[in-house]
Amino acid sequence: MSEPLTYTNERFGTSATFPADIFSEQQAPPENSDGLTWNSADGASLAIFGSYNVLDETPKSRQAEAKAAGDWEVTYSKTGKNWLVLSGFEGETVFYERYFFADSGTVHGVVLKYPRSLKSKYDPLSGKIAASLKGP
16 A cells, blocks of 8 residues: 555544545545545545444344345455454445444444456455554
């Protein structure tokens, strides 16, 4: 990754590092200050956020929910004690998601979406960005 930027959300302590030269267009922050989203010039988006786990989800329950979603084709899914990775297709869009479930009752997440036509560009970045995800 060139020109890396590490974003840390002040509300939840969620952080992740990404190439700022690719994701250079930051969207307006949401009113609840749970995270930020950046866009690339070629149609990709990256969201880094935290949230309260008000539904008491687990990595396995969120995995099951994603697999049951009718408009998603989940092609990769793996869970651990406190984390989940999902990847697949939503129409012509590739999605790559990683979640960390903290003991504090919060969930930290990173969601990367990009056109299928750009898989060769973004597939190598997705794992690096997701691996940088941390909670406080």
